[in-house]
Amino acid sequence: MTVRTFAVTLHRWLGLITGLVVFIVATTGALYVFEEELQDLFDRDVRFVAPQPSPMLPPSKALARMQARVGPEYGVLLISYPNEPRTYHVWAWNRNDLEDWIGAYMNPYTGEFLEVYNYHDTFWATVEHLHTTLLLPHEIGRIVVGSATIIFVILLLTGLILWWPRNRRVWTTPQGRRSRFRITWGLGPKRLTYDLHNVLGFYASWIVVFLAITGLVMAFGWMKSGVYWLFSGGQSIPKPPRFELAASAAPASRSPEALMDSLYLHTLRTYPDAHMVIVRAPATPAMPLQIDVYPDEVTFYRRIEQYFDPYTGEKLATDCFEEGNLGDKVLRMNYDIHSGAILGWPGRLLAFFACLIVASLPITGFLIWFPRWRRQRRSRRSPATTRGTASRVRPTAQPADAEASA
Numbered sequence: 475m476t477v478r479t480f481a482v483t484l485h486r487w488l489g490l491i492t493g494l495v496v497f498i499v500a501t502t503g504a505l506y507v508f509e510e511e512l513q514d515l516f517d518r519d520v521r522f523v524a525p526q527p528s529p530m531l532p533p534s535k536a537l538a539r540m541q542a543r544v545g546p547e548y549g550v551l552l553i554s555y556p557n558e559p560r561t562y563h564v565w566a567w568n569r570n571d572l573e574d575w576i577g578a579y580m581n582p583y584t585g586e587f588l589e590v591y592n593y594h595d596t597f598w599a600t601v602e603h604l605h606t607t608l609l610l611p612h613e614i615g616r617i618v619v620g621s622a623t624i625i626f627v628i629l630l631l632t633g634l635i636l637w638w639p640r641n642r643r644v645w646t647t648p649q650g651r652r653s654r655f656r657i658t659w660g661l662g663p664k665r666l667t668y669d670l671h672n673v674l675g676f677y678a679s680w681i682v683v684f685l686a687i688t689g690l691v692m693a694f695g696w697m698k699s700g701v702y703w704l705f706s707g708g709q710s711i712p713k714p715p716r717f718e719l720a721a722s723a724a725p726a727s728r729s730p731e732a733l734m735d736s737l738y739l740h741t742l743r744t745y746p747d748a749h750m751v752i753v754r755a756p757a758t759p760a761m762p763l764q765i766d767v768y769p770d771e772v773t774f775y776r777r778i779e780q781y782f783d784p785y786t787g788e789k790l791a792t793d794c795f796e797e798g799n800l801g802d803k804v805l806r807m808n809y810d811i812h813s814g815a816i817l818g819w820p821g822r823l824l825a826f827f828a829c830l831i832v833a834s835l836p837i838t839g840f841l842i843w844f845p846r847w848r849r850q851r852r853s854r855r856s857p858a859t860t861r862g863t864a865s866r867v868r869p870t871a872q873p874a875d876a877e878a879s880a
Contacts, residue, residue: 480634481636483807485629485845488628488629493836495622496835496837498608499604502602503685504830506813520579520589522587528583529584531555532738535729536562537550545590547570548568549755552565553566554751556748556751557747558749565702575593578591589663603615606692606693609836623689627683655676667841668838671839675831682828685811691805691808699711701805702801702805705800706801717762717791718787719762719783719784731762733784739766741765741780749770763783764781765780765782772815772819776794803831814826
């Protein structure tokens with residue numbers, strides 16, 4: 475068996491096995507690229523608010539309203555957009571069930587709840603769970619999707635082998651070279667289907683390979699540890715820092731709520747051009763107050779994470795992209811690479827169209843394989859059918875004549 479024959483067989487059967495999973499993951503991935511923009515379009519009435527002359531509600535009061543709404547068993551965080559006319563987006567998560575998330579849009583001037591919803595009942599939660607777990611239980615679905623992604627990387631490699639022409643003289647003529655890089659129109663549906671699979675698959679493979687590998691980093695801990703080990707020079711992923719907090723009573727003039735609001739305002743003055751600021755209230759008395767700053771609208775990797783003592787206001791640590799080693803930076807960029815946001819809007823468009831092409835590959839691959847398989851099946855059955863017909867038509871023929879007719 476030659477390398478090409480082996481690649482054909484492997485490509486065919488792995489594609490048939492994982493085709494449906496690849497189609498679902500690619501389709502939902504293309505949709506998820508523009509999640510924020512689509513939500514801004516369809517949920518504009520609860521995501522935007524007209525500016526008002528009155529001051530915005532401080533984070534402590536907004537979080538207190540959410541805490542009173544959901545109960546003490548939930549932790550809460552606030553997402554604000556200091557330089558845009560947007561509502562507060564408040565989240566609550568169940569400390570006993572991390573799958574239970576409640577979201578709310580709040581008027582930042584009045585504290586009115588514009589919408590309260592359970593995240594797992596939303597359309598986008600369904601899209602995310604289809605993309606990551608196929609709606610299966612998390613541990614099972616993660617393994618299924620991750621395994622299909624590994625197989626898909628193998629499909630990319632075998633696809634490149636099959637894309638390379640069997641006859642090297644193809645490269646010597648302009649028409650031959652064009653057949654590798656352009657879709658040929660007007661030669662019938664079979665040739666069109668082949669080119670849609672072969673040519674578009676070639677172009678998409680150089681983009682999708684990065685999306686697949688970054689998806690594996692998010693799916694498997696061993697992949698994440700391996701990437702960190704590779705880019706950090708053999709180091710292991712450090713454990714989350716543990717902070718010693720001054721759990722003694724804060725000064726009477728500075729309550730934890732007042733400290734939170736003061737630190738939030740200080741953050742806005744320090745980063746006046748921030749696109750988004752997230753305030754994470756301490757879920758337990760032993761946890762610090764965390765205020766994250768996202769400088770960019772599109773990417774997440776340049777975020778600045780600040781940790782404060784909620785009793786004294788002392789800054790305990792700052793974690794930012796520039797201060798990490800290469801392993802830290804690669805893991806921070808992983809999601810933005812996966813979504814294409816690392817290259818801004820051009821990268822997101824590339825990721826979107828690459829996902830659409832990937833979603834089409836199982837369809838065009840099946841349309842190439844099925845007619846051939848059906849013809850081969852008929853050709854294998856036709857000799858037996860001929861022999862059976864001959865024996866019924868001439869049952870009294872001599873053995874020699876029967877053998878000749880067969």
